[in-house]
Amino acid sequence: MKEINKIYEHYFDIIDSYFGSIKNYLEDDKYSHIDLGMNIANYPLVSDLILDAIDDLGTEIMQFWPENSKTVLSLVKEQDSLKCVYSGDITPVILEDFVKKSLLYIDTVIIPDPILNLTILQSQIALDKKYYLSKLVRHVFNVWKLKDLALADIEKNALVILPINFNIVNEDDKNKLLLDAYKRFINYANDVFGQKFDNESDSLIFLGKYNDAKKLYSGIKQFNLLPNIFKKFDTFEEFLMHWIDEKRHFQLETKTVGWDFGEYLLSQFIRVQEHKFFCEKVSGEPIYDYDLPYFFFSYEMGGLDMDASIAIALQKEKFKWIANVPLPALKILREENKLEYMRSILRKGITDLKAKRDEDLLRTSEQLEKNLKEAFEEQEEEIASLEREVAVITKKEIPIQTAGSMVGFIPVIGNYISIPFAFRSILDLLNQRKEITQKIEDKKTDFINLLIKSYKEE
Amino acid sequence: MEFNYFNDAMKIYLDYISRQFKKNPGYMPHPLIRALTNAMQGIEAAKDGENVSGISFEGTENNIYEPYMVIVQKKKDGIEIKEILNVKVEKQIPIDVMIMIFRLQIHLDKINGGTVSPQQSVDALNEVIPGNKFYALGDKWKEARDKFAKLLNEGKIHLPPNDPKIEEFKQIDNNTPWENYPNRLRALIGGSTLKYFDKKAKIAITTPKNVRVEKYKVFDIAIEFLLGKISKHFKP
Numbered sequence: 018m019k020e021i022n023k024i025y026e027h028y029f030d031i032i033d034s035y036f037g038s039i040k041n042y043l044e045d046d047k048y049s050h051i052d053l054g055m056n057i058a059n060y061p062l063v064s065d066l067i068l069d070a071i072d073d074l075g076t077e078i079m080q081f082w083p084e085n086s087k088t089v090l091s092l093v094k095e096q097d098s099l100k101c102v103y104s105g106d107i108t109p110v111i112l113e114d115f116v117k118k119s120l121l122y123i124d125t126v127i128i129p130d131p132i133l134n135l136t137i138l139q140s141q142i143a144l145d146k147k148y149y150l151s152k153l154v155r156h157v158f159n160v161w162k163l164k165d166l167a168l169a170d171i172e173k174n175a176l177v178i179l180p181i182n183f184n185i186v187n188e189d190d191k192n193k194l195l196l197d198a199y200k201r202f203i204n205y206a207n208d209v210f211g212q213k214f215d216n217e218s219d220s221l222i223f224l225g226k227y228n229d230a231k232k233l234y235s236g237i238k239q240f241n242l243l244p245n246i247f248k249k250f251d252t253f254e255e256f257l258m259h260w261i262d263e264k265r266h267f268q269l270e271t272k273t274v275g276w277d278f279g280e281y282l283l284s285q286f287i288r289v290q291e292h293k294f295f296c297e298k299v300s301g302e303p304i305y306d307y308d309l310p311y312f313f314f315s316y317e318m319g320g321l322d323m324d325a326s327i328a329i330a331l332q333k334e335k336f337k338w339i340a341n342v343p344l345p346a347l348k349i350l351r352e353e354n355k356l357e358y359m360r361s362i363l364r365k366g367i368t369d370l371k372a373k374r375d376e377d378l379l380r381t382s383e384q385l386e387k388n389l390k391e392a393f394e395e396q397e398e399e400i401a402s403l404e405r406e407v408a409v410i411t412k413k414e415i416p417i418q419t420a421g422s423m424v425g426f427i428p429v430i431g432n433y434i435s436i437p438f439a440f441r442s443i444l445d446l447l448n449q450r451k452e453i454t455q456k457i458e459d460k461k462t463d464f465i466n467l468l469i470k471s472y473k474e475e
Numbered sequence: 476m477e478f479n480y481f482n483d484a485m486k487i488y489l490d491y492i493s494r495q496f497k498k499n500p501g502y503m504p505h506p507l508i509r510a511l512t513n514a515m516q517g518i519e520a521a522k523d524g525e526n527v528s529g530i531s532f533e534g535t536e537n538n539i540y541e542p543y544m545v546i547v548q549k550k551k552d553g554i555e556i557k558e559i560l561n562v563k564v565e566k567q568i569p570i571d572v573m574i575m576i577f578r579l580q581i582h583l584d585k586i587n588g589g590t591v592s593p594q595q596s597v598d599a600l601n602e603v604i605p606g607n608k609f610y611a612l613g614d615k616w617k618e619a620r621d622k623f624a625k626l627l628n629e630g631k632i633h634l635p636p637n638d639p640k641i642e643e644f645k646q647i648d649n650n651t652p653w654e655n656y657p658n659r660l661r662a663l664i665g666g667s668t669l670k671y672f673d674k675k676a677k678i679a680i681t682t683p684k685n686v687r688v689e690k691y692k693v694f695d696i697a698i699e700f701l702l703g704k705i706s707k708h709f710k711p
Contacts, residue, residue: 034494038486042476056476062574063483065603069581070491 021092021177022168024085028178029164031081032132032157035071043158047111047340050162054155058147068150075136082133082180089179093299098124098173100301101328102181104292104314107131107152109306112159114340116166116176118331119304120347121339121468122363123324124173124356127301129181131156137184166344171351179299183291194290201317202286206279211238220279227275230254244312285313293317306332311378320373327363327372330382341471350464359464362392393472396465403457407450480570481556488577495584505580505694506531507559507568510543521549526557533691539563540691541698563695564702572701578603579697583690590687593680600697608700608709610676612665613684616653619668632667654683677709 033040039057043049058064093100101123108131109115119126135153138144160167160178167176186194199217206220207213214220227233234250237243246252257274260281264271271277292314296303302325305311311329315321321329331339350356365388372381488508495502503509513529521527525548532542542562548555559568568576582599583591591599597611612619626632627641634641640663647656656664665679672679678700682688700706 034490038483038490042478044476052476056478060478060483062571063478063480063487066484066487066574066578066581069578069603070487072581072585073494 019170019174021089021174022170024089025167025178027085028081028130029161029168031074031077032161035074036154036157036161039067039154040158040161043161047113050155050158051110053158054151054153057154058151064147064150068146071153074132075139078130078132078136082130082185086180089177090298093125093127093174093177093179096125096173099324100125100127100177100299101304101325102127102179102292102296102299102301103129103304103306104288104310105306107134108156108159111340113162113344114337115306115332116163117342117344117347118336118339119328120175120350121342122331122360123302123304123328124351125175125177125301126304127177127179127181127299128160130178131160133180133185134182137182141184163344166347169348171348173351175347175351179295181291181295183287186291186294190294194294195287198283198287198290201289202283205242205286205316206282209239209242210236217283221276221283223275224279225273225276227278228273230257230274233257233275233278242316244309246309285310286317289314289317302328304328304332323364323367323369323372325372326378326381327367327385330378330385331363333378333382335382335386338472338474339468341474342467346464346467353464355464362465363388365391389468389472392465393469396469400457400466403453407453407457481573484570484574484577491577491581505576506533506541506543507545507573507576510545511547511556511559514545514547515554518547518549518554523549523551525549530562532562533694534689540689541694561698561702564698564704566702568702572698575603575697575701576694579694583693586690590689591693593682593684593686593688596688596693596696597680599693600700604697604700607673607675608677609680609696610669610673610678611680611682612672615672616661616664616681616683619664619672619681622668622671623664626667652683654686 039053042056043053057067060067099122101119103109103115103126108128112128116126132153135149135156139149163176167174167178169175183191183194203214203217203220206224210223212220212223214223224233227236230253231250234253240248246256257278261271261274261277264277288310292303295301303311303314303321304325305314350359363385366384367381492502492504492508495504504512509531510529513531514527515529517527517529526546527549528544528546530542530544532539534540540563544558544560544562545556546558546560548557559573560566561568579599582602586595586599594611594613597609600609601607623632623644627644632641640660643657643660644664647660653661661681662679665681669676669679678696680696700709
C-alpha cells in the first residue's frame with residue numbers, strides 16, 4: 018500500500034472511532050449526510066452525549082496532522098498530476114458530485130480537512146454546540162462517503178484531504194498573507210467606492226457609516242468591479258441579509274450593514290491569499306463551487322488559466338448530469354489511462370488566453386458543453402456506423418446460417434475459386450463481425466458512453 | 476430516521492471507552508459498564524434463555540458507592556440486556572439517567588486524578604443534569620451561617636421539636652472554621668439558605684472549598700437527586 022494511503026487509512030480510522038456508532042444511520046441518497054447532521058444534532062439527550070464524547074476529537078486531529086502533514090504535502094507535491102485545491106464552504110454541498118465533475122478533467126481533488134477546520138472555527142468563536150455538531154457530522158460523512166475513492170489503489174490519488182487553514186500557517190507567512198489581503202481589500206474598496214484610503218481600518222470605518230443597504234448601494238461608484246449578484250440591488254441586499262444572518266448564527270457581533278459588507282470583502286481577500294498560498298504549496302490550481310469566492314480569486318489573479326477555468330466551469334449547474342456517472346467509473350477512467358483523452362475532448366477550442374478573458378466562465382462553460390455534445394455525437398455516430406457494418410456482414414452470412422448452403426455465397430473474384438478459399442472468406446467475415454461487435458461493446462461500455470447515459474438520464 | 480436510544484447511547488459510550496483505553500490501558504470505566512462486562516463474561520457458559528448478572532461498585536468494601544447490577548439474558552440470536560439496576564437506590568436506571576451518568580463520567584474524566592473540588596463537582600453535575608440544580612456554597616459559607624442564625628432567631632427554621640442540630644449550632648463558636656462544622660449542620664445551613672444565593676438551585680454542596688471529593692461520590696449525588704428518596708421533591 019502507498020504511504021499516503023496508509024496515512025488516510027489512519028485518518029478514516031479516527032473518523033470511525035468517533036462516529037462509527039452512528040454511521041448505520043447514513044442512508045444511500047445524496048443528501049443523507051446533511052440529513053444525518055441535522056437529525057443527530059436534534060437527537061434529544063444523545064446529541065449531548067455525542068458532544069461530550071467527541072470533545073477530544075479536535076485534540077486528536079491536531080495531533081494527527083503535525084505527524085502526517087509534511088509527508089502528505091510532499092507526496093502530493095511530488096505527484097506529477099493536475100491537482101486542484103478546493104476553496105468554498107467547509108466541504109462542497111455534495112462532495113461526491115463535486116468530485117465527479119472535477120475528476121472528469123483533473124487528476125486530484127484536494128479538499129481541506131473538515132474536522133480540522135471546524136475544530137479551529139469552534140475554538141475561535143462561540144459556535145452554538147448543536148450547530149457545530151450538525152456541521153461536523155454533515156461534513157465528516159460527506160467525506161466518509163468517498164472513503165473508497167480516497168483509499169483507491171490508483172497511481173495518482175484522486176481525492177486528497179489536507180490540513181488547509183489560515184491558522185496553521187506560520188506567523189511570518191501569516192503576517193505576509195494578511196498584509197497582502199489588507200492591501201488588496203483597500204484597493205478594491207477604494208476603486209468600488211471611489212475613495213483614497215491607505216489602511217483597512219479607515220476603509221472599514223468609511224463603510225461602517227452606511228447603516229442602510231440602499232445608501233450603501235448608492236455609494237458604489239464602479240459597478241463593473243462587482244460580482245454579478247452585487248450588480249442588482251435586490252440580489253445585493255438579499256446577499257447582505259444572508260451574510261448578516263450567518264454572522265448571528267456564529268454569535269458574531271454585527272454592526273452596520275456597511276461595516277458587515279466591509280468585513281465580508283476583507284474576509285474574501287484573506288481567503289484568496291490563503292487559497293493562493295496552499296495552491297502554491299502543492300503546485301495545484303484553485304477550484305470553487307461558488308461564483309462569489311471564484312470572482313475574488315479571479316479578480317486577484319486577473320483571470321485563471323485554462324485548466325483551472327475548465328475545472329471550475331464543470332461545476333456549473335448545466336453539468337449537474339455528470340453526477341449521474343457512477344463513482345467507480347472514475348476509477349476505471351484512470352485505470353484505463355483515458356483521462357488524457359477526456360481532457361483533449363474538453364480542451365477543444367479553449368486556451369489560456371480565452372479562459373483568462375472569460376470572467377464569469379460563461380464562454381468556457383458553453384465551449385465545454387459544445388465539446389461534450391460533439392464528443393457524444395461522434396461516439397453515437399461511431400457506434401451507429403459500426404452497427405451498420407455488422408448489419409452488412411450479418412446480411413452476407415444469412416445464406417450460410419439459414420440455408421446452410423455455399424451456393425451464392427462464394428464471392429466471384431476470379432474464374433477459379435476453390436471451396437477452402439470460400440470457407441476462409443466466411444471465416445474472415447465471421448472474425449470481422451466478432452471484432453466489430455467487440456468494438457461496439459467497448460464503445461458502449463467506455464467512459465464517453467457512460468457520460469452519454471448520464472446525460473440522457475437527466 | 477428512527478433512532479434506538481439505548482443502543483445508540485451505549486455504542487457511543489463504548490466507543491468513548493475504547494478510545495480512553497487506547498490512550499490509557501489502565502482506564503477504569505464506570506461501574507455500570509464494568510457490571511455489564513462482568514455479566515457478558517458469564518454469558519458464554521449460559522444456556523439459551525438463561526439470565527446472567529454482573530455486579531460492580533466503587534469505594535471500599537465498608538463504604539460502597541455506586542453499586543450496579545446488570546442482568547443479561549442469552550438468546551438464540553444474541554444477548555438481551557434485561558435490567559440495569561442501581562443497588563443503592565434499588566431502582567432500574569432509565570435511559571435518560573443512564574445517558575446523564577455516561578456524560579458525568581466523561582466530564583469527570585477530563586479532570587485529572589480520582590478527586591475533584593466541590594466547585595468542579597457542581598460544574599459537572601450542572602452540565603449533565605438540566606436546569607442548574609446544584610450550587611457550591613464555597614466562600615459564601617459565612618454569609619450562609621449568618622443568614623441561618625437570623626432565620627433561626629426569627630423562627631423561620633422549622634425543625635422537629637428538640638432536634639439536636641439547633642442546640643449544636645448554638646454551641647459553635649463564631650470563629651470555628653467551616654471544616655470543623657459537622658456534616659449534618661453544614662447541610663442544614665446550606666439547604667436552608669440556598670434560595671438566597673441561587674434561586675434555581677435545588678441542592679447546596681456545602682463541602683468546604685479546599686476539601687477534595689472522590690469522583691464516585693459525585694455520581695452518588697446525581698443518582699440520589701435523580702432516583703433517590705429526595706428525587707420526588709425535585710421533579711420538574
